[in-house]
Amino acid sequence: MALPPQASSIVFLDLDGTILHKGERRDSKLRAIDYGVSQRSFIHQDAIALIVELLGVGVAVVIGTGRRYANFEPVARVVKHHLALLEHGGLIVDSMARPVAIDSQWSDHHWAALDRRSTGRASLWQLADDLETQGYAISREGRCVSIRVETKNQGVDVHNTAREIGLFISARGFRDTFETIINEDTVDVIPRTSGKLNAAKYVVSSLESVPKIHAVGDGENDLALLKFAQHRYCPATATQEVKDIVRANNGYVADSGGAKSAVQLLEEVLRRVR
Secondary structure, three states: OOOOOOEEEEEEOOOOOOOOOOOOOOOOOOOEEEEEOOEEEEHHHHHHHHHHHHHHHOOOEEOOOOHHHHHHHHHHOOOOEEEEEHHHHHHEOOOOOOOOOHHHHHHHHHHHHHHHHOOOOHHHHHHHHHHHHHHOOOOOOOOOOOOOOOOOOOOOHHHHHHHHHHHHHHHOOOOOOEEEEEEEOOOEEEEOOOOOOHHHHHHHOOOOOEEEEEEOOHHHHHHHHHHOOEEEEHHHHHHHHHHHHHHHHHOEEEOOOHHHHHHHHHHHHHHHHO
C-alpha cells in the first residue's frame, strides 16, 4: 500500500504496549495475534476498525516497532497500514505489498554510514560475535540491521545489561556508531542512523507537502518521535517521561491502559485529523 503523496496528516503508531497488548482475552472484541514461539498479543477489533477509518479519510498510517519482520508479519495480516518502521526504524517495509517491499535506499543509508566509520556490515556482525563471546545471548535473524541481546530466561536485569553493553560498545570504539535501546526483555543495538525519529523524517520527506504529524507511543524508543510530532498521544500505562511530554504539549493521555486504551487513542487521533 503506497504512501499517499498528498496526505495532509500522517500518524506514527507504536505497536506493543500501545496498540497491541499482552495478557488474557477477557473481552469478546479482542482479536488474538500469534507470533514467535507460544507468543500472543491482543488488539481490540474497534482499534482495527478505527485504523481503517483513518486510512479512509486519507491519513497516512505508519507503524513503528522494535519488532523484526518475522514477528511483525502476523500483525501486518490484521492491521492495515501504509508502511512499517521495523527494528526501531532500521528497516522501512511496505508489508502490504506482494511481495513485501523493503526500502533498500534507507537500508543502504545505514550501511554507507557504517562504511564511513568502520567496515559496514562487518562491524555490525563483528560486534555481535564479540558480545556473544562475552556470554550474551544473541538472536540472529535475516533482514536485520540491528543486534538483539536476549535477557529473558537469562537471569539478568535488562537495564543492567543495557548499561554493560553500552560500556562494551564504547570500549570497542563504536560509541558514535551504535546505540542501545531496551525493548521489553531484550537490549537492541542499532545504528545511530536509524531510530524511529530518523526513519519518520525520511518517510515525511517523501511526501509532496509537509503533513501534520501525529505520534502515538508509550516508551523510551518513542520519546524522540513524540517530541518531533505536532500532536502527541499515549496510554495511561506509558512511562512517566512520555506522559510528561504528551501533557506538556497539549497532547492526549488515555485514561486507561490495555486494549481499550488503543481505542481511546485512535478515536482522539481521528477527531483531530478531521
